Amino acid sequence: MCSAIDTGRIDALDRIVTHVQFRPGQTVFDEGDLAPYVYNISRGHVRLFKLLQDGRRQITGFLNPGDFLGLAARKTYAYSAEAISDADLCRFKVTELEELLTEMPPVRERLYEMANDELAAAQEQMLCLGRKTAKERVASFLIGQLRHAADCGAGDAAFDLAMSRSDIADYLGLTIETVSRTFTALREEGLIGLPTTHRVSIPDVAALEFATEG
Amino acid sequence: MCSAIDTGRIDALDRIVTHVQFRPGQTVFDEGDLAPYVYNISRGHVRLFKLLQDGRRQITGFLNPGDFLGLAARKTYAYSAEAISDADLCRFKVTELEELLTEMPPVRERLYEMANDELAAAQEQMLCLGRKTAKERVASFLIGQLRHAADCGAGDAAFDLAMSRSDIADYLGLTIETVSRTFTALREEGLIGLPTTHRVSIPDVAALEFATEG
DNA sequence: AGTTGGCGTTGAGCGAGGTCAACGCGGCAA
DNA sequence: TTGCCGCGTTGACCTCGCTCAACGCCAACT
Numbered sequence: 001m002c003s004a005i006d007t008g009r010i011d012a013l014d015r016i017v018t019h020v021q022f023r024p025g026q027t028v029f030d031e032g033d034l035a036p037y038v039y040n041i042s043r044g045h046v047r048l049f050k051l052l053q054d055g056r057r058q059i060t061g062f063l064n065p066g067d068f069l070g071l072a073a074r075k076t077y078a079y080s081a082e083a084i085s086d087a088d089l090c091r092f093k094v095t096e097l098e099e100l101l102t103e104m105p106p107v108r109e110r111l112y113e114m115a116n117d118e119l120a121a122a123q124e125q126m127l128c129l130g131r132k133t134a135k136e137r138v139a140s141f142l143i144g145q146l147r148h149a150a151d152c153g154a155g156d157a158a159f160d161l162a163m164s165r166s167d168i169a170d171y172l173g174l175t176i177e178t179v180s181r182t183f184t185a186l187r188e189e190g191l192i193g194l195p196t197t198h199r200v201s202i203p204d205v206a207a208l209e210f211a212t213e214g
Numbered sequence: 215m216c217s218a219i220d221t222g223r224i225d226a227l228d229r230i231v232t233h234v235q236f237r238p239g240q241t242v243f244d245e246g247d248l249a250p251y252v253y254n255i256s257r258g259h260v261r262l263f264k265l266l267q268d269g270r271r272q273i274t275g276f277l278n279p280g281d282f283l284g285l286a287a288r289k290t291y292a293y294s295a296e297a298i299s300d301a302d303l304c305r306f307k308v309t310e311l312e313e314l315l316t317e318m319p320p321v322r323e324r325l326y327e328m329a330n331d332e333l334a335a336a337q338e339q340m341l342c343l344g345r346k347t348a349k350e351r352v353a354s355f356l357i358g359q360l361r362h363a364a365d366c367g368a369g370d371a372a373f374d375l376a377m378s379r380s381d382i383a384d385y386l387g388l389t390i391e392t393v394s395r396t397f398t399a400l401r402e403e404g405l406i407g408l409p410t411t412h413r414v415s416i417p418d419v420a421a422l423e424f425a426t427e428g
Numbered sequence: 429a430g431t432t433g434g435c436g437t438t439g440a441g442c443g444a445g446g447t448c449a450a451c452g453c454g455g456c457a458a
Numbered sequence: 459t460t461g462c463c464g465c466g467t468t469g470a471c472c473t474c475g476c477t478c479a480a481c482g483c484c485a486a487c488t
Contacts (some may be wrong), residue, residue, distance in 0.1 A: 050341045052428030058341040073327060078334045108322055113287060115329040120292045122336035127264045127272040129343035130387030134475065165436060173344030178475055180437055197436065214266030348445065379466060392445055394467055411466065 016096040022083035028069065031080045037091050039069040044087025045162040048079045049170065059171040061121070062163060064148065071111065084163050129173045132213065137172040138182045139211040142192065146202055158193075158201035186211075230310040236297035242283065245294045251305050253283040258301025259376040262293045263384065273385040275335070276377060278362065285325065298377050343387045346427065351386040352396045353425040356406065360416055372407075372415035379411075400425075 020039075022028060028039065031050060046063040060079055063069055069089070072078050101108055128137050149159035161168070169179045186192045191208050193201035202208050234253075236242060242253065245264060260277040274293055277283055283303070286292050315322055342351050363373035375382070383393045400406045405422050407415035416422050 050337060050428075052341070052345060054427065056345040056428075058344040060337045060340050071330075072334065073330050074334075079337060105316075105322070108326065112322065112326045112329060115326060115333060116285075116287050119329060119333050119336060120286065120288075122333060122340065123264060123274045123293060126274050126336065126339055126343060127266070129340060130272040130384075131266060131270040170344075175476060176436080177438085177477085181475090184437075213268065214264075214270070389446055390466080391447085391468085395445090398467075 016092055016100075018091045020089050020091050022087045022089065024083060024085055026083050028081040028083065028089070029077050031077055033077050035070055035072065035075060035077045036094060038071055038094055038097055039089045039091050041065050041067050041069065042088045042090055045084040046081055046087060046089075047084050047163065047167055048081050050079050057170045058173065059167060060125075061118075062167075062171070064152075064162075068114065071115070084167065127214065134172075134174055134178050134182050135185065135211060136213050137174065138168075138179065138186065139191070139208055141168065141172055142186075142200060142202065143205075143209055143212055145200070146205065156201075157203070157205055158195075158199065161198045161200060230306055230314075232305045234303050234305050236301045236303065238297060238299055240297050242295040242297065242303070243291050245291055247291050249284055249286065249289060249291045250308060252285055252308055252311055253303045253305050255279050255281050255283065256302045256304055259298040260295055260301060260303075261298050261377065261381055262295050264293050271384045272387065273381060274339075275332075276381075276385070278366075278376075282328065285328070298381065341428065348386075348388055348392050348396050349399065349425060350427050351388065352382075352393065352400065353405070353422055355382065355386055356400075356414060356416065357419075357423055357426055359414070360419065370415075371417070371419055372409075372413065375412045375414060 019042075022044070028046065029035070029037075041063055043065055045065075046067075046069060047059050048061045048063065048069075049057050049059040051057050062084070063081075069081055070077060101111075128140055132140065145159060145161065146157060163171075165176050165179050165183075168174075169176045172179065174182075183192070183194065186208075187194050190203065191211060193203065195201060233256075236258070242260065243249070243251075255277055257279055259279075260281075260283060261273050262275045262277065262283075263271050263273040265271050276298070277295075283295055284291060315325075342354050346354065359373060359375065360371060377385075379390050379393050379397075382388075383390045386393065388396075397406070397408065400422075401408050404417065405425060407417065409415060
């Protein structure tokens with residue numbers, strides 16, 4: 001549990017950590033809340049999102065086990081976070097974490113790298129939202145999910161989606177209906193298989209990659 | 215020139231800096247290039263963007279004097295950068311900058327904050343691209359430009375746009391025509407004034423802010 | 429077994445924004 | 459002065475993705 005920041009420091013972390021659990025749909029924190037905590041996901045999935053007044057939602061990212069949450073280093077959270085599935089999170093007080101951090105500059109460096117990875121992902125997503133068609137967006141999303149599954153050691157080109165069609169729609173800047181129709185279209189073209197609604201197989205990764213353009 | 219990283223260290227920086235100049239439209243670096251340099255803008259404006267194979271472009275941000283460029287901390291640049299106007303940049307070798315950085319942990323901390331600011335801006339832009347209408351996007355963009363102009367000490371609610379309609383379109387995920395039409399519509403509604411094509415006045419900031427939604 | 433409610437799919441019609449084309453304007457070179 | 463050429467604007471038309479609505483499926487109750 002509490003998948004590593006750094007080896008050999010687990011004991012120090014253990015002293016300041018609290019374990020918290022969330023049910024599907026439960027709020028971890030809301031945009032604008034004071035941000036006294038940082039979380040690490042030990043089990044389950046989390047969605048990050050921003051809302052407009054009238055309820056329109058943009059999901060800015062999905063978090064997986066091992067990912068950090070709330071590292072934004074400001075007084076308040078810049079987005080809301082909700083559990084997608086049952087989730088176990090390790091919670092740290094930022095103030096206490098800061099103390100550890102000043103002792104260990106390389107950790108700060110690691111944090112900086114993580115922020116930059118997130119930034120690169122955000123820019124890729126901006127390209128998706130601003131300039132890709134519905135089909136290209138869905139294909140890009142599926143390739144992204146596939147890569148993540150591959151990193152987690154899933155050998156063949158098939159994986160489960162942790163999120164609903166509604167979440168995918170709000171992540172890709174589309175409607176539920178368009179996402180559903182696009183899944184169907186990709187299946188009919190033979191680019192993907194859908195054994196169940198939440199499982200995707202990709203017979204020819206290169207072919208699907210081609211459908212993502214750029 | 216070379217608007218500050220930190221006071222009292224200017225001398226150390228002076229020894230490793232090179233001044234480089236760019237003409238409008240000139241490339242600073244391309245996505246995928248090896249990234250040996252970091253830049254700081256002392257004069258002029260720069261656009262950052264990503265391209266798809268077929269030429270579709272998404273501008274991920276505009277940089278102003280004082281901003282850093284290429285801090286992404288990886289072997290290659292994640293996006294392309296071009297000068298919008300005549301621009302003077304201060305160029306540093308990352309390797310040499312790293313040496314200074316390890317001596318001064320607080321600078322790394324500052325860099326981390328800057329990365330997080332960029333990340334927050336990117337997430338705001340994702341909301342814009344994924345969920346806002348053309349009018350809301352243009353209004354959001356203009357409010358953003360106004361805030362920046364205000365930070366630079368421009369007192370009244372009017373400012374100059376450093377970028378073309380084409381750049382604005384590629385930043386907002388729209389076409390040139392839609393941007394142009396939306397400017398006209400905002401003008402006809404009295405939400406903005408357009409003394410020249412590249413100057414914008416905002417008689418009632420709150421009214422324009424209302425048009426950005428969220 | 430029947431009911432309910434959440435989720436995903438499908439269809440029909442519509443509209444915001446894209447495409448294509450024409451035109452105006454200002455700067456610049458000859 | 460003339461003739462570009464790049465940029466911005468405007469109009470007419472079209473299309474991709476949205477809206478609205480119906481329906482099917484499955485799991486959880488009663």
